[in-house]
Amino acid sequence: xxxxxxxxxxxxxxxxxxxxxxxxxxxxxxxxxxxxxxxxxxxxxxxxxxxxxxxxxxxxxxxxxxxxxxxxxxxxxxxxxxxxxxxxxxxxxxxxxxxxxxxxxxxxxxxxxxxxxxxxxxxxxxxxxxxxxxxxxxxxxxxxxxxxxxxxxxxxxxxxxxxxxxxxxxxxxxxxxxxxxxxxxxxxxxxxxxxxxxxxxxxxxxxxxxxxxxxxxxxxxxxxxxxxxxxxxxxxxxxxxxxxxxxxxx
Numbered sequence: 001x002x003x004x005x006x007x008x009x010x011x012x013x014x015x016x017x018x019x020x021x022x023x024x025x026x027x028x029x030x031x032x033x034x035x036x037x038x039x040x041x042x043x044x045x046x047x048x049x050x051x052x053x054x055x056x057x058x059x060x061x062x063x064x065x066x067x068x069x070x071x072x073x074x075x076x077x078x079x080x081x082x083x084x085x086x087x088x089x090x091x092x093x094x095x096x097x098x099x100x101x102x103x104x105x106x107x108x109x110x111x112x113x114x115x116x117x118x119x120x121x122x123x124x125x126x127x128x129x130x131x132x133x134x135x136x137x138x139x140x141x142x143x144x145x146x147x148x149x150x151x152x153x154x155x156x157x158x159x160x161x162x163x164x165x166x167x168x169x170x171x172x173x174x175x176x177x178x179x180x181x182x183x184x185x186x187x188x189x190x191x192x193x194x195x196x197x198x199x200x201x202x203x204x205x206x207x208x209x210x211x212x213x214x215x216x217x218x219x220x221x222x223x224x225x226x227x228x229x230x231x232x233x234x235x236x237x238x239x240x241x242x243x244x245x246x247x248x249x250x
Contacts, residue, residue: 007033016040017078034155034179038148038186044076045141052137066130070122073144073240082118084233086110089117091224098225102161105230125241131248139201140244142190143209147239149186150213151232156180158217161226201250205243212239 006029013020015037023029048069055065074082091104093113104111132140156176194202216235220227 004032007031008036011036012040015080016043016076018043018076032179034152035182037152038145038183038190040076041144041146041148042142044073045144047076048072048144049134049137049141052132052134056134062130066126066132069129069132070125081233081236084230085121085237086114086118087230088234090114091230092219093117098223101224102228105224105228121237121241125244128241128244128248132244135198136201136247138197139194139205140240140247142193142197143205143243143247144240145186146190146194146206146209147212147236147243149183149190150209150239151236153180153183153187154213154216154227154232154235156183159221159226161220161224161228161231201247204246204250208242208246209239212242 006023009020009023010025010030010033012018014033018040051068051072052065055068087105087107090107090111090113091101093111094101094104096104156179191202191206194205196202212235216227216231216238220231224231
């Protein structure tokens with residue numbers, strides 16, 4: 001039980017900025033830490049829905065309401081997935097060899113394409129979230145858990161591009177079979193909840209999340225030879241925006 005509770009702390013310490021007790025990370029307490037990764041998405045979804053309700057109650061303008069909505073995930077995660085999205089944009093835009101692309105992912109400097117894609121991402125996100133209604137946001141709130149559940153499933157089931165780095169460390173420590181089963185449970189729970197809230201919007205979001213996961217696998221294998229932490233972050237950001245876009249277009 002102690003290792004499981006410490007796994008919760010490790011997951012939230014790594015993938016969020018939510019204050020957690022300071023503990024030493026060991027292979028033992030990292031074994032099940034990915035089981036708690038999707039809960040960070042549930043926190044994000046809850047905060048976004050709570051802010052939306054507050055903004056309606058306070059009669060805030062749509063511009064202010066939308067600006068805070070799209071910044072809540074960044075504030076909670078510290079931008080860790082956004083960093084992966086930007087690094088991936090740089091690597092994919094380089095048209096270099098597989099090895100050189102992997103080197104670009106490790107480069108701490110932001111290239112021109114990262115800046116262009118980052119700006120484009122937030123402009124599109126602002127437009128999408130400005131069209132969001134309360135009922136549609138209820139569906140999307142569970143989508144933040146769904147994207148992380150798929151990401152966790154990928155960590156224990158997809159081929160790794162290299163045998164080093166943060167993602168490999170977490171994957172190497174994880175109890176793959178049990179973590180995979182837990183991720184499957186999260187996916188079923190998230191999709192079931194989304195369908196219960198709105199059958200059409202929930203179905204569209206679930207299909208788009210799965211399609212994003214297939215794209216993530218194909219892109220990672222064909223361009224990088226496997227997944228990395230940056231590519232996983234890119235998937236999370238992409239899946240969440242694609243789900244939001246699909247929901248508001250229904």
